[in-house]
Amino acid sequence: MAILDGKVPGGTIEQIWDDHKFHMKLVNPANKRKHKVIVVGTGLAGASAAASLGELGYNVSAFCVHESPRRAHSVAAQGGINSAKNYKNDGDSVYRLFYDTVKGGDFRAREANVYRLAQVSTQIIDHCVAQGVPLAREYGGLLSNRSFGGAQVSRTFYARGQTGQQLLIGAYQAMMRQVDKGQVKLFNRREMLDLVVVNGQARGIVVRNLATGAIESHEADAVILATGGYSNVFFLSTNAMACAVTGAWRAYKRGAYFANPCFTQIHPTCIPVSGELQSKLTLMSESLRNDGRVWVPKTKGDKRPANQIPDSERDYYLERVYPSFGNLAPRDVASRQAKYRVDEGLGVGPTGKAVYLDFRDAIQRLGKKAVQEKYGNLFEMYEKITGENPYETPMRMYPAPHYTMGGLWVDYNLMSNIPGLFVAGEANFSDHGANRLGASALMQGLADGYFVVPYTISNYIASTKIEKVATTHDAFKEAENNVRAQITQLMGIKGNRSVDSFHKQLGHIMWEYCGMARNEKGLTAALTEIPKLRDEFWQNVRIPGDANYVNTELEKANRVADFLEQGELMCLDALERKESCGGHFRDEYQTPDGEAMRDDANFCHVAAWEWGGTANKKPTRHTEELKFENVKLATRSYK
Amino acid sequence: MGGTHSQNINLKLKVWRQKSAKDQGAFVEYDAPNVSTDASFLEMLDQVNEKLVQAGQEPIVFDHDCREGICGSCGFMINGNAHGPQKHTTVCQLHMRQFKDGETLVLEPWRAKAFPVIKDLMVDREAFDRVIKSGGYISVDTGNAQDANNIPVPKPDADEAFASATCIGCGACVASCKNASAMLFVGAKVSHLALLPQGQVERAERVHRMVTQMDAEGFGACTTTGACSAACPKGISLSNIARMNRELLVGTLTKKEAAEGDGI
Ligand SMILES: Cc1cc2nc3c(=O)[nH]c(=O)nc-3n(C[C@H](O)[C@H](O)[C@H](O)COP(=O)(O)OP(=O)(O)OC[C@H]3O[C@@H](n4cnc5c(N)ncnc54)[C@H](O)[C@@H]3O)c2cc1C
Numbered sequence: 001m002a003i004l005d006g007k008v009p010g011g012t013i014e015q016i017w018d019d020h021k022f023h024m025k026l027v028n029p030a031n032k033r034k035h036k037v038i039v040v041g042t043g044l045a046g047a048s049a050a051a052s053l054g055e056l057g058y059n060v061s062a063f064c065v066h067e068s069p070r071r072a073h074s075v076a077a078q079g080g081i082n083s084a085k086n087y088k089n090d091g092d093s094v095y096r097l098f099y100d101t102v103k104g105g106d107f108r109a110r111e112a113n114v115y116r117l118a119q120v121s122t123q124i125i126d127h128c129v130a131q132g133v134p135l136a137r138e139y140g141g142l143l144s145n146r147s148f149g150g151a152q153v154s155r156t157f158y159a160r161g162q163t164g165q166q167l168l169i170g171a172y173q174a175m176m177r178q179v180d181k182g183q184v185k186l187f188n189r190r191e192m193l194d195l196v197v198v199n200g201q202a203r204g205i206v207v208r209n210l211a212t213g214a215i216e217s218h219e220a221d222a223v224i225l226a227t228g229g230y231s232n233v234f235f236l237s238t239n240a241m242a243c244a245v246t247g248a249w250r251a252y253k254r255g256a257y258f259a260n261p262c263f264t265q266i267h268p269t270c271i272p273v274s275g276e277l278q279s280k281l282t283l284m285s286e287s288l289r290n291d292g293r294v295w296v297p298k299t300k301g302d303k304r305p306a307n308q309i310p311d312s313e314r315d316y317y318l319e320r321v322y323p324s325f326g327n328l329a330p331r332d333v334a335s336r337q338a339k340y341r342v343d344e345g346l347g348v349g350p351t352g353k354a355v356y357l358d359f360r361d362a363i364q365r366l367g368k369k370a371v372q373e374k375y376g377n378l379f380e381m382y383e384k385i386t387g388e389n390p391y392e393t394p395m396r397m398y399p400a401p402h403y404t405m406g407g408l409w410v411d412y413n414l415m416s417n418i419p420g421l422f423v424a425g426e427a428n429f430s431d432h433g434a435n436r437l438g439a440s441a442l443m444q445g446l447a448d449g450y451f452v453v454p455y456t457i458s459n460y461i462a463s464t465k466i467e468k469v470a471t472t473h474d475a476f477k478e479a480e481n482n483v484r485a486q487i488t489q490l491m492g493i494k495g496n497r498s499v500d501s502f503h504k505q506l507g508h509i510m511w512e513y514c515g516m517a518r519n520e521k522g523l524t525a526a527l528t529e530i531p532k533l534r535d536e537f538w539q540n541v542r543i544p545g546d547a548n549y550v551n552t553e554l555e556k557a558n559r560v561a562d563f564l565e566q567g568e569l570m571c572l573d574a575l576e577r578k579e580s581c582g583g584h585f586r587d588e589y590q591t592p593d594g595e596a597m598r599d600d601a602n603f604c605h606v607a608a609w610e611w612g613g614t615a616n617k618k619p620t621r622h623t624e625e626l627k628f629e630n631v632k633l634a635t636r637s638y639k
Numbered sequence: 640m641g642g643t644h645s646q647n648i649n650l651k652l653k654v655w656r657q658k659s660a661k662d663q664g665a666f667v668e669y670d671a672p673n674v675s676t677d678a679s680f681l682e683m684l685d686q687v688n689e690k691l692v693q694a695g696q697e698p699i700v701f702d703h704d705c706r707e708g709i710c711g712s713c714g715f716m717i718n719g720n721a722h723g724p725q726k727h728t729t730v731c732q733l734h735m736r737q738f739k740d741g742e743t744l745v746l747e748p749w750r751a752k753a754f755p756v757i758k759d760l761m762v763d764r765e766a767f768d769r770v771i772k773s774g775g776y777i778s779v780d781t782g783n784a785q786d787a788n789n790i791p792v793p794k795p796d797a798d799e800a801f802a803s804a805t806c807i808g809c810g811a812c813v814a815s816c817k818n819a820s821a822m823l824f825v826g827a828k829v830s831h832l833a834l835l836p837q838g839q840v841e842r843a844e845r846v847h848r849m850v851t852q853m854d855a856e857g858f859g860a861c862t863t864t865g866a867c868s869a870a871c872p873k874g875i876s877l878s879n880i881a882r883m884n885r886e887l888l889v890g891t892l893t894k895k896e897a898a899e900g901d902g903i
């Protein structure tokens with residue numbers, strides 16, 4: 001076990017990034033075109049990185065599994081993006097955004113990274129507006145804001161319920177401009193299935209062309225992974241179907257450390273599960289909690305329609321338990337409270353696994369039109385899915401897996417422990433600690449891609465000896481063979497069960513034992529059930545068709561094979577972290593009123609796991625100590 | 640979900656199966672028994688596919704990802720309608736309560752020269768990316784921007800730009816047009832950027848380049864029947880096409896004037 005160094009440069013928190021930018025080495029403009037950078041993933045983080053690096057003059061190759069970069073999962077983000085602009089004059093500042101994010105993350109993030117995030121947040125909005133991103137405006141023509149959970153200021157910028165779409169299209173267009181100029185080469189429908197490490201440096205990737213089945217190698221001077229999060233380990237989540245841990249996991253199996261895998265976010269407001277055939281869960285943006293009120297009936301088994309239950313018989317439990325944040329309590333807290341109500345038998349709807357999110361009062365206060373203007377598309381989406389009209393009956397909501405704070409370990413420069421391998425966006429672990437605040441993922445993805453990685457990667461290239469390498473190098477051949485061997489093995493099993501059936505079963509295990517609440521007994525059970533399921537998968541999965549053309553079952557099998565390993569690591573991490581913090585809630589460690597109880601004496605650190613060499617060998621747990629020199633370690637309170 | 644009203648229905652599917660771009664392709668019939676009316680259309684297909692896989696047959700291939708109507712991956716014809724019968728709804732958001740017990744549904748891929756079939760219901764829409772690449776952006780490098788509130792944008796303009804920018808690039812407009820025209824898609828991007836102050840500098844050049852690329856991709860001409868907008872899951876309005884035509888005209892005039900000016 002080693003102690004990792006986050007390589008945070010010295011200085012006061014306000015100065016670190018500016019000083020570091022000055023001290024970092026530069027690559028001269030004429031030399032940049034001699035260097036090639038691979039960007040895997042073209043969501044917000046990847047597209048913004050590819051665009052910015054192209055603008056700087058690097059030769060960039062960008063890869064995505066989608067048909068078009070515009071379809072990356074980032075497109076689905078609804079609610080908004082934070083920025084410390086303080087346009088509202090309501091007391092916001094870089095320091096407050098930093099403070100809220102560190103506290104919201106329950107003191108498990110690296111302070112210096114978070115401060116930098118808050119700092120560049122203002123540039124993000126400027127840049128996006130310059131690109132033509134149509135953010136919401138007031139009648140005077142200036143930008144509009146709303147509030148999100150875990151904050152008492154209004155700092156969230158938005159484009160109705162399509163903020164992610166608009167920001168992604170901005171980044172996508174910026175990247176396509178570089179494609180137009182020949183600075184960025186786009187490789188769509190490509191899935192990275194291995195990382196190539198030469199002389200200890202990340203030098204390329206092996207991908208499967210999903211449209212032709214071909215296995216291809218690509219070399220570069222540095223590789224950026226921006227492959228997104230792993231919530232789909234739960235099978236049912238708010239993530240898009242193709243979201244997977246595969247990019248990150250294959251890098252992990254080449255030696256990159258995986259940090260805090262058990263830090264996952266269960267989002268409080270999602271449309272509840274209806275049946276076994278359901279393929280995904282739909283989020284209803286947190287912005288709804290600006291105006292919607294969350295409640296359950298006070299009496300168990302109260303089956304009256306919601307609008308016949310008088311106020312005196314409703315428990316607006318978030319307002320009751322957290323009077324100062326009310327319905328805008330942070331996500332982990334709001335989810336847990338919903339779970340408590342359902343566990344107490346107070347849940348609503350046909351399954352009893354839901355709480356109400358009610359707009360009656362908002363409609364009375366603001367009028368239906370104003371509510372429609374703000375949330376119209378979300379209300380429509382709700383109605384399409386449930387067949388119920390939320391203007392008339394309250395929405396039914398239940399928490400669902402949504403975001404993963406854990407990810408590949410990176411230092412202050414967003415470089416992993418493998419030199420030359422950078423990780424950006426949701427795929428890294430760095431900024432959100434044990435719980436992410438709403439509207440902060442879009443901010444982080446764009447911060448990493450537009451404003452951080454372009455600097456730090458130049459510094460790496462300028463200060464490192466990088467030898468010439470071609471894809472004929474043995475390391476590429478070995479990686480290609482590795483990828484082919486796994487595909488051949490999968491195709492050869494010809495068993496009796498579909499990939500989905502395994503994925504669903506894994507999802508059940510993860511949700512049951514490593515979901516909203518975890519305990520030693522459950523996690524131990526999961527740690528025997530997952531390897532068993534994995535063994536069965538490798539003996540009994542069935543993939544029809546062949547590997548030499550489009551094969552969607554094979555694509556899923558590659559991803560599920562990785563989830564079956566990564567799920568185990570999540571449970572192991574959850575078991576070893578004997579404390580509760582943020583989204584990681586261990587039943588054994590809670591305060592008398594059911595709040596998370598951290599153990600700062602023993603767990604004020606990042607856990608970064610090193611692959612053991614095979615799936616059945618225990619990985620090694622390294623740690624990075626976290627120091628809180630600016631925001632004092634304290635028990636979070638939203639009361 | 641709507642659990643209280645949910646019921647199960649039986650459907651027949653006639654699905655276009657085509658192994659690859661080179662293959663001929665043909666309709667194949669499938670039963671879809673016991674479909675919950677709470678399921679989405681793609682979940683119904685998941686159910687059919689699960690059975691096919693169990694039987695060792697290749698599942699029906701279709702593009703999809705977000706299943707929330709926003710990524711634009713999904714889309715095929717259901718009984719001749721792009722994304723099926725419900726207005727303003729992508730096929731992933733279409734729910735089975737829109738159908739009746741015993742119905743037969745015919746599923747076909749988008750048909751357009753510019754969108755070749757890859758497999759079954761999956762087509763190649765990269766032509767759209769190439770159109771965007773050809774000027775569908777505002778040229779601003781990272782790090783150059785002034786404060787976002789320095790340029791106020793009248794709310795009606797911002798709202799209209801936003802409405803155009805909500806296009807998801809699914810291709811339903813092309814698929815619904817008898818000429819396979821891409822005018823709605825291109826018009827929406829041209830409008831989005833032309834409506835904003837930031838988009839002014841490159842306005843004339845942009846529309847010219849995008850339209851040239853659109854023609855090169857083999858999309859057909861627009862005869863303003865409005866089928867595109869009617870089929871658009873995001874309700875992108877026909878006014879985007881009108882605006883593009885105006886932009887094109889003005890753009891050509893300005894270009895001509897500039898060229899004549901150069902000559903003096
Ligand atoms: C429904 C929903 C709503 C949300 N709303 C908000 C919000 O309002 N505000 C907010 O801040 N955050 C929100 N989030 C979170 C936020 O959207 C994501 O965290 C963020 O967009 C992730 O961006 P990314 O660039 O890291 O990854 P992604 O957008 O997931 O992109 C990943 C990219 O990697 C590619 N890829 C993946 N694996 C491979 C591989 N093996 N090989 C090649 N390419 C690969 C994909 O094709 C894709 O291009 C929301 C999330 C969801 C699910």
Ligand code: FES
Nearest residue numbers: 704706711713731
């Ligand atoms: S799957 Fe994304 S729009 Fe239908």
